[in-house]
Amino acid sequence: MGYPHPPHAKESVVLSKHFGDAGARTYAGWVERGGYEGLKKALGMTPDALIEEVKASGLRGRGGAGFPTGLKWSFMPKNDGKPHYLCCNADESEPGTFKDREIMRWTPHALIEGCAVACHAIGAETCYIYIRGEFTEPYKIMEAAVADAYKNGAVGANAMGSGKRIDIVLHRGAGAYICGEETALMNSIEGKRGNPRIKPPFPAAAGLFGMPTTINNVETLAAVPHILMRGAAWYKGLCLSNPKSTGTKLWSVCGHVMKPGNFEVTMGFPMKDLIYELAGGMRPGRTLKAVIPGGSSVPLMNREEAESALCDYEGVVEKGSMLGSAGFIVMDDSADIVYEVYRLAKFYAHESCAQCTQCREGTAWTTKILERMLHGQGKPEDLDLLLDLSDNMTGKTICVLSDSCAAPIVSGIKKFRGEFDAYLARAKGPAVAV
Amino acid sequence: MSAAQGAAPTEAPHEPVFAGKPRERLEALFPKYPTKQACLLPALWIVQEERGWISPAAMAEVATVLGLTPAYVRGVVTFYTMYHTHPVGRHFIQVCTTSPCHLCGSDDVVKALLKETGCGELGTTSADGRFTVIEVECLGACGFATPILVDNDFIESVTPERVPGILAGYR
Numbered sequence: 121m122g123y124p125h126p127p128h129a130k131e132s133v134v135l136s137k138h139f140g141d142a143g144a145r146t147y148a149g150w151v152e153r154g155g156y157e158g159l160k161k162a163l164g165m166t167p168d169a170l171i172e173e174v175k176a177s178g179l180r181g182r183g184g185a186g187f188p189t190g191l192k193w194s195f196m197p198k199n200d201g202k203p204h205y206l207c208c209n210a211d212e213s214e215p216g217t218f219k220d221r222e223i224m225r226w227t228p229h230a231l232i233e234g235c236a237v238a239c240h241a242i243g244a245e246t247c248y249i250y251i252r253g254e255f256t257e258p259y260k261i262m263e264a265a266v267a268d269a270y271k272n273g274a275v276g277a278n279a280m281g282s283g284k285r286i287d288i289v290l291h292r293g294a295g296a297y298i299c300g301e302e303t304a305l306m307n308s309i310e311g312k313r314g315n316p317r318i319k320p321p322f323p324a325a326a327g328l329f330g331m332p333t334t335i336n337n338v339e340t341l342a343a344v345p346h347i348l349m350r351g352a353a354w355y356k357g358l359c360l361s362n363p364k365s366t367g368t369k370l371w372s373v374c375g376h377v378m379k380p381g382n383f384e385v386t387m388g389f390p391m392k393d394l395i396y397e398l399a400g401g402m403r404p405g406r407t408l409k410a411v412i413p414g415g416s417s418v419p420l421m422n423r424e425e426a427e428s429a430l431c432d433y434e435g436v437v438e439k440g441s442m443l444g445s446a447g448f449i450v451m452d453d454s455a456d457i458v459y460e461v462y463r464l465a466k467f468y469a470h471e472s473c474a475q476c477t478q479c480r481e482g483t484a485w486t487t488k489i490l491e492r493m494l495h496g497q498g499k500p501e502d503l504d505l506l507l508d509l510s511d512n513m514t515g516k517t518i519c520v521l522s523d524s525c526a527a528p529i530v531s532g533i534k535k536f537r538g539e540f541d542a543y544l545a546r547a548k549g550p551a552v553a554v
Numbered sequence: 555m556s557a558a559q560g561a562a563p564t565e566a567p568h569e570p571v572f573a574g575k576p577r578e579r580l581e582a583l584f585p586k587y588p589t590k591q592a593c594l595l596p597a598l599w600i601v602q603e604e605r606g607w608i609s610p611a612a613m614a615e616v617a618t619v620l621g622l623t624p625a626y627v628r629g630v631v632t633f634y635t636m637y638h639t640h641p642v643g644r645h646f647i648q649v650c651t652t653s654p655c656h657l658c659g660s661d662d663v664v665k666a667l668l669k670e671t672g673c674g675e676l677g678t679t680s681a682d683g684r685f686t687v688i689e690v691e692c693l694g695a696c697g698f699a700t701p702i703l704v705d706n707d708f709i710e711s712v713t714p715e716r717v718p719g720i721l722a723g724y725r
Binding site (some may be wrong): 295 | 587588592596620630635636651653690693697707
C-alpha cells in the first residue's frame with residue numbers, strides 16, 4: 121500500500137501488504153501472515169530448481185541495474201569447495217529512494233526469508249546484510265527480527281530443520297553513499313575503505329573475502345518468497361507492458377507532490393497515474409516541471425516525457441531516462457532546475473570516493489561551476505565546459521558514480537537550457553575566482 | 555559537509571575501550587567474520603558509542619586488537635562520515651538537505667536548528683556543549699522530508715515550527 125497512506129485501488133499490493141502493521145515484525149506475527157512457507161518450500165527444492173523458478177518469473181534486480189536475478193544466481197560456481205557468500209544491499213542512499221527502509225521497518229522477516237532462500241540457491245552459509253549507518257530504526261528492527269528468527273530455528277545451524285546452515289549477519293555502514301556500489305560494499309564489510317573494485321573479476325568469481333559472492337537488493341530478495349509460494353507464472357503475469365519487466369515494484373515518490381510515499385504497482389503502470397492519482401498530484405496552483413525517476417542518478421524527464429512514460433525498465437528508457445531504484449523526485453514549476461542540478465552535483469562531489477580522477481575532479485569542478493552560475497558569475501562558455509566535463513565523467517571510471525553526476529547535468533542542460541541561459545544572461549561579468 | 559569540527563583532541567592518557575562489556579561485544583563479533591579486519595567497522599562503532607568520538611589513541615587501540623596498523627585504521631575512520639574524529643556536542647544532530655528535502659524546505663529547518671540550538675553555524679558545537687548540528691547528504695527518507703537524526707533517534711517530517719519542541723526533549 122502507499123505507505124503512509126491508505127492503499128489506493130490501483131495499487132497491486134504484494135511486498136507492501138503489511139506496511140504499517142507492527143504485528144508483522146515478530147517471527148510469530150510473520151508466520152501468522154503466511155511467512156516462512158516460501159523458505160520451507162525452497163529448502164525442499166534443489167538449488168538448480170530454485171534458480172530456474174526465479175529465472176522463469178522474470179524477476180530483475182530492484183537496486184538499480186535491473187539485472188535478471190535468477191541469471192545472476194546461476195553464475196555462482198558449483199561444487200568448487202569454496203565458501204560462498206550472499207550480500208544483501210541495504211545501503212539505501214540514493215536520493216529520492218526510501219523503499220528498502222520500509223521493507224526493513226515493517227516486514228523484516230520478509231527480508232530474512234528472502235536472504236535464506238537465496239543462500240540455499242547459491243550454496244552460501246552466510247548472508248551479510250549491509251545496512252547504512254543512518255538507518256538506526258530499521259537496524260534495530262532487523263536486529264530483533266534476526267534474533268527472533270534464530271530463536272525459532274528459521275535460520276542458524278539447522279535452518280527450518282533442513283540440516284542446512286544459514287547464518288544472517290547484520291553489518292552497519294558508517295556514512296558513505298558509495299558503499300551501495302556492490303564491490304565497495306564488499307570492501308566495507310571486509311573492514312576497508314569503501315572503494316569500488318575494478319571488474320572483472322565479478323563477484324560471482326571473486327567477491328567478498330575473495331570468494332564467490334552474490335549481491336542482491338532488499339526489495340529483490342523480499343520478492344523471492346512470494347514467487348515461490350505463488351509460482352513463477354503468477355509473477356510473470358504481473359505485467360502491463362513490456363514482458364521483460366515483470367512483477368510489482370515499489371515506487372518512492374517525493375518532492376513536490378501532495379502525498380509523498382511508497383506505492384506498489386504492477387510493472388508497466390502509467391507514470392501519469394502514479395504522479396497525479398496515487399501520489400496526489402501537484403500542490404494547488406502548481407504544474408509539473410520535471411521528474412528524476414530513478415533516484416538522482418539518471419537523466420531528468422520533462423513534463424511531456426513523464427506524463428507519457430510507463431513505469432517499467434523499458435518504458436522509462438524509451439522516454440529518455442532510466443528506472444534505476446525507482447525513487448521519483450518530482451519538481452513543480454517553483455523548482456529552480458539550475459539549483460537542483462547544482463545540489464545533486466554537490467551530493468556526488470561529497471560522496472565521490474576519489475579513486476578515479478575523472479570523478480574526483482569532475483564532480484568537484486562541475487559543482488563549483490554550477491555554484492558560480494548561481495552566484496551570477498557564470499561565463500558564456502560554462503555550459504560547454506559542463507558538457508565537456510560530463511563527457512569525461514561518463515563511462516570512464518571504475519564505478520558509475522561520476523556517470524550519475526553527469527546524467528542530471530547533461531539532461532538538465534539539454535531539456536531546461538533556458539534556465540541555465542537565464543542565469544548566464546544575468547551574470548554580473550566575468551568571475552575572478554570560482 | 556565534512557565531519558564536525560570541535561575542540562582539539564585532548565592529550566589525557568588513554569583509558570582502554572576494550573575492557574569488560576565492550577571487550578565482550580568485540581569478541582562476540584569475531585565468529586561472525588572469517589577475518590579480524592572485517593570487525594573494524596563494528597569495532598569503531600563500539601568505540602564511538604563508548605567515548606562519543608574516536609581519538610588517535612583509540613584508533614591505535616583498535617589497530618592492536620585487530621592486528622592492523624594505526625595508520626590503516628585512521629584511513630578507514632576518515633573515509634566514513636559518521637565516525638567523529640573530534641569530540642562533538644552531547645546531542646549530535648544531522649539534517650538532510652539533499653535535493654528532495656531541499657525541494658520541501660530543508661533550508662528553513664537548518665536555520666531553525668542553528669538558531670534554537672545556539673550553534674549559529676553548521677559543524678560547530680553550541681557554547682553549552684549540548685548540541686552539534688551538521689548538514690548531511692540524503693538520509694533515505696525523502697517521502698518524509700525533512701528527516702533529522704538526533705543521536706540515534708530518526709525523526710521524520712521536521713518543519714521549522716517543530717524544532718523547538720523536538721529540541722526540548724534533549725535539554
